[in-house]
Structures are given as structure tokens and as C-alpha cells.
Amino acid sequence: RKEVEQDPGPFNVPEGATVAFNCTYSNSASQSFFWYRQDCRKEPKLLMSVYSSGNEDGRFTAQLNRASQYISLLIRDSKLSDSATYLCVGGGGFKTIFGAGTRLFVKA
Amino acid sequence: GAGVSQSPRYKVAKRGRDVALRCDSISGHVTLYWYRQTLGQGSEVLTYSQSDAQRDKSGRPSGRFSAERPERSVSTLKIQRTEQGDSAVYLCASSLVAGGPCEQFFGPGTRLTVL
Numbered sequence: 001r002k003e004v005e006q007d008p009g010p011f012n013v014p015e016g017a018t019v020a021f022n023c024t025y026s027n028s029a030s031q032s033f034f035w036y037r038q039d040c041r042k043e044p045k046l047l048m049s050v051y052s053s054g055n056e057d058g059r060f061t062a063q064l065n066r067a068s069q070y071i072s073l074l075i076r077d078s079k080l081s082d083s084a085t086y087l088c089v090g091g092g093g094f095k096t097i098f099g100a101g102t103r104l105f106v107k108a
Numbered sequence: 109g110a111g112v113s114q115s116p117r118y119k120v121a122k123r124g125r126d127v128a129l130r131c132d133s134i135s136g137h138v139t140l141y142w143y144r145q146t147l148g149q150g151s152e153v154l155t156y157s158q159s160d161a162q163r164d165k166s167g168r169p170s171g172r173f174s175a176e177r178p179e180r181s182v183s184t185l186k187i188q189r190t191e192q193g194d195s196a197v198y199l200c201a202s203s204l205v206a207g208g209p210c211e212q213f214f215g216p217g218t219r220l221t222v223l
Contacts, residue, residue, distance in 0.1 A: 043214035
């Protein structure tokens with residue numbers, strides 16, 4: 001079983017829709033979690049950190065549930081420019097584990 | 109300001125040959141990571157190093173993969189005796205702090221194709 005697992009998608013949603021991604025992790029020692037966004041043939045870029053108390057940044061909300069060992073990302077009022085692959089990342093110490101990514105296509 | 113850069117951007121190598129990939133990180137960043145990214149399998153860390161380490165502390169020890177850090181902001185990933193399965197995008201990332209997953213800044217990657 002992979003340490004960080006995501007539904008690869010793709011998620012095809014119309015503009016304006018709300019879409020949610022979940023990510024599960026198996027290593028309870030993981031301390032920190034992030035969501036990265038990666039556009040096609042580009043490098044990953046940090047989207048937001050994930051805290052147990054939740055983290056909201058504009059249309060994006062991230063949440064961490066340590067008891068169930070999952071991380072979520074909610075995108076409200078999705079835009080065409082949100083189309084990308086969203087990578088769930090977790091780790092502790094020097095160990096950083098990326099999920100395989102969830103692809104999102106937002107259509108007009 | 110300048111971000112993380114990598115060279116070459118594309119590399120084609122014959123199976124069995126050694127290759128070296130370069131990463132220039134952001135000045136002042138302490139930790140450098142090398143990742144291998146393949147379609148459908150995501151990214152896995154190959155190795156990382158702190159600036160005070162003469163030799164890399166491999167996150168995923170492998171005899172054919174090694175990294176050198178001749179300067180604080182430069183790292184070279186060396187792959188010996190390349191195999192077709194090594195074909196992937198190799199991403200370099202750096203972070204400001206030592207230890208702990210934190211915001212990492214990625215280079216554009218080197219796409220390696222092993223024939």
C-alpha cells in the first residue's frame with residue numbers, strides 16, 4: 001500500500017462547481033501535510049499547507065483529519081485556470097512523500 | 109529573483125551509460141531534494157542533503173543513484189549504468205529550513221529518456 005494515496009481522477013467539472021479531493025496516508029508518524037498544484041509539464045508549486053484546524057485561502061479550503069488519516073482539499077467556484085494536477089504531500093523529518101496526484105479538468 | 113534551475117532540461121542516454129543532472133538552488137536554502145516523477149506513479153524522493161553534509165543522506169538509498177553538492181547551492185544527481193526504467197522527469201527542490209517537510213521550491217525538471 002502506498003504511504004499517500006489519492007484518487008487519480010480525472011475529475012471533470014463545469015466552471016463554478018465545487019469539487020473536493022481526498023487523500024489518505026498510512027504513516028501515522030507523518031507530521032506535516034501540503035497540497036501542491038502541478039500544471040502539465042511544469043514543476044509542482046505549493047498551493048497550501050494543511051492544519052488540523054483547517055486552512056482556508058480564498059476559494060480553497062484544506063483540512064486534516066488525523067483520526068481517520070486523511071487530508072481534503074475543497075475548491076469552490078472552480079475556474080478554468082484551476083485545471084491542473086493536485087498533489088497531496090505528507091511527511092516528517094526528512095521524509096517527504098508525494099501522492100500520485102488527482103487530475104482536475106474544469107470546463108466552460 | 110532567481111528560482112531553482114536545472115540543466116539540461118532534456119537528456120537522452122543510451123542504456124548503460126552514466127548521466128549527471130545539475131540543480132542550482134536558491135541562495136540561502138539549506139536542504140536540497142531530488143525527486144523522480146513518472147506518469148501515474150507520482151513523485152518519489154531519491155535523495156536529499158543538508159548544507160553541512162559533505163555526503164548526501166539518501167532518503168532512498170540506491171547504489172546507482174548518488175548526489176554531490178560541490179557548492180552550497182549546487183547539486184549534481186548522478187545515475188550510473190542507466191536503465192530504461194530510469195526514464196522519468198527528475199525534479200530538484202530546495203527549502204529554506206533543515207529537516208521537516210516544508211515549503212519546497214521546485215526546478216523545472218530534467219526529462220531523461222533512456223534508450
